[in-house]
Amino acid sequence: MTPVLSVLVHNKPGVLNRITALFMRKGFNIQSLTVCITENPEISRMTIVMSDMDEAALEQVIKQLHKQIDVLKVTDLTDQARVARELALIRVSSPIAERAVIHSLIEPFRANIVDVGRETVTVQVTGDAEKIDALIALLRPYGIRELARTGLTALPREAASSADAKRSGEAQVLHI
């Protein structure tokens, strides 16, 4: 199980440090972490993806987060229906003669070329981690020069926001 937590926090200096210090102190490993402001400028949303852990450890993470004074809400998106997206920028070797191949590879991913040079193109792709991993694997043979990923950001789906959204053993993530 790869836990995904959505955490609303006060948008104040030092809050990120509090959260990461907590993860370090308790020995929890973060796979990705995004922080950005929400519709309310005083509140930020952190989307935290953690390394695999069991239920008890995840429960402890959530409880420890709740203890932070600057944490307003913790939503466990692990098994909830969610919209989860990540953006990646992939600079790939692409002599002019091979550009058409790159175009045809990225097209089904609804990815775009956002920068063009003589030797390389930069591809922008959004989606969940698996989709991005798949595109990276496809592009790797052509020579990936540089890669930047944002990490996951997520919201629960409207249908799942109701109070009775239950956690089942099986992931309810809807893929598009």
Place this chain on the structure above:
Amino acid sequence: MPGMSKPADDETLTRSGEGGAMWMKGADMVVEALRREQVEVIFGYPGGAVLPLYDALYQCGIRHVLTRHEQGAIHAAEGYARVTGKPGVVIATSGPGATNLVTGLADAMMDSIPLVAITGQVAKTVIGTDAFQETSIIGISTPITKHNYQIRHASEIPKVFKEAFHIANSGRKGPVLIDIPKDVSGEEAWFAYDDPPQLPGYQPTVVPHHMQIRKLMHGLQHAKRPVVLAGAGVLHARATEKLLAFVEKYQLPVVQTLLGLGSFPASHPLCLGMGGMHGSAAANKALYETDFLINLGARFDDRLTGKLEHFAPQAVVAHIDIDPAEIGKNVPTDIPVVGDVGEALSMMLSIDVPPPDAEAWREELLQVKRELPFWWVQDGPHIKPQRLIAEIARITKGDVVVTTDVGQHQMWAAQFFPLNQPDRWVTSGGLGTMGFGLPAAIGAHFGQPDKLVVAILGDAGFQMTLQELAVIGEHQLPIKVVIVNNSALGMVRQWQELFHGERYSESLLPWQPDFVKLGEAYRIPSARVERDEELSAKLEAFLREPGPGLLECVVDPNENVYPMVAPGAGIHQMVGVKP
């Protein structure tokens, strides 16, 4: 009052604004906030970054106790908090002053002691430039405080102090640090203190869910081998009378944690004493064999549980704790109850269920209690440390505040000093801080000035903070310093004897200062006792003499703490339950 502007220059600086707000300087605001929080005593040490604050404190009417080290100040604040239930207040300057608080903050965090620590900081204009005595105490203290603040403008002071005292002394109590840049002390702003704290991210559950309490009471009536485990949560909740009423109503045996001592009278027939690594045979038998364990505000620390798979293996576990993160953390819990122990006990007392049929179990435990008490063997002219503690208890009739350091003498004090009341026992449990006992005794004195304070210390721990003798000498405080001198880091020595082939690596202290002369240098009447036959008389004279005193007690250097559960063993695997 951010919306309110500064008064015109011709108006007086303390003129009242809207809703009784006052226009004040930052440093005066700090003092005013402490006054509003009814702070009686501050422990601290001045320095450059807190000069404006100390100027405001000068002749302000709040007592300030000048320790000789910031670590002494914060342990004193802990001692004060422990015996009063009120937050201890400590002030230190920036940089080294602030870093010297670190051990005390970590200690208070582990033992849930309410503290408000105020540190100076370099001026805002130079923060981040490696200015003289600059350190990021916010970064340093984040993992060892319940919360911390750096004030960016004087206008934040009332709100921050209000929140800090509220956070420190509610929910699971703990230390809160407020870092104040030097220039903030000179800024002026409106001061209003009447608004309640607004903390949407901090809403501790105080009243437990009634369904969980019902479940607990339902389970209790069917138990055959019920046990109550009383932790420090009972003391923090000031619920000792409710605990006594509940225990007597259902005739339940009681085990206490180290920090829970005093939550239930040691003299009570149902009291089995302390459980855990150096707990009593009866207490550990109860924890091992119980089928229904009611944990009241203890956090199932490893020194209590021993190896987890052998801890209460057959029990339905009910755990009442104000910190939900403690429930299920170490021991799987069947009946989780989040809330204040006092509220929980009130609800438990309001539900009447038939008492459990546990007569045989009770008898079995009480028989073990009778047959396997804590013990020592008097086998020579040496003073036995256990008898020393027992004698202190006998002579004082237990009517004193006891503080300890950490190690063997701490365990002997826990075993042989019967605590029958709350707020009489000050010890460093979770962090195990050597050097805690002496400064904590000073704080305990200011919390309970009418009580004699006996600081039971090891020779090694005493030497970590002995400079605080100056405070005792200067104010001639009624604190009796008992040095249990075995010329060793006794507990380290004991573990090396038992688990490291008697290789006493750096644990023996054959060279010692002259403790008597040391005490006398601080103008504290001091004496030494070395032989068992003279112990009672000398101890009696020492304890009866008014004012401060120091007694070096040279004890048997080879004495070990028993019974013992070896590290990694289950609590039923005790060695040394009898001579």
